[in-house]
Amino acid sequence: MSQACVSSASVYRERMGAYAAGVNTSRNDLSTEGDAMTTRRTFLKGISSIVTATVAGIESPANAQAGKLDENDPQAVSLGYKHDTTKVDKARFPKHEARQKCSNCQLFQGKARDAWGPCPIYGGKQVAANGWCNSYVKMA
Known part of the structure; x- marks a missing residue:
């Protein structure tokens, strides 16, 4: 197995063990995988806003x-x-x-x-x- 797979598996086991033991694992205690998803969502929301503004015909200096x-x-x-x-x-x-x-x-x-x-x-x-x-x- 690659090093990334081994480390992912160990993180998973740690989380599952903490969950089984009744330890409160908040989002802050988890790895940064959730942050990547939040960043991706933020990016996609930003892109969709730009596309919507362009389609709506909002004038910009470039479109003058x-x-x-x-x-x-x-x-x-x-x-x-x-x-x-x-x-x-x-x-x-x-x-x-x-x-x-x-x-x-x-x-x-x-x-x-x-x-x-x-x-x-x-x-x-x-x-x-x-x-x-x-x-x-x-x-x-």
């Missing part, structure tokens, strides 16, 4: 609304993003159509009447509802 996307942002330039869909370079982006807008793109996360809304393509930065980029995906 991102700023508006600049048309000169390197990623915006590479994808041809414009705040106004009518100003898109048709020679560079021939698949663009005037009716395509961020507001009717599957990626747009704003509400229907929002002038600006977050877009995951740009790390959640705000894009114009009337804008367009080459990542446009028609809403189903």
Whole structure:
């Protein structure tokens, strides 16, 4: 048997002997196994509180609304993003159509009447509802 098994068995025998002899064995007299369980429970309760707060949508500075996307942002330039869909370079982006807008793109996360809304393509930065980029995906 390993040393841990032998010591666990001896602790068990000591406890059982004290119990049989009528000795009051309070929680403080026992080994720290109970403390580990208390710590684990405390940890799990803490984690569940964090998850509940996150799901409930409590705002934190990390979740604060991102700023508006600049048309000169390197990623915006590479994808041809414009705040106004009518100003898109048709020679560079021939698949663009005037009716395509961020507001009717599957990626747009704003509400229907929002002038600006977050877009995951740009790390959640705000894009114009009337804008367009080459990542446009028609809403189903």
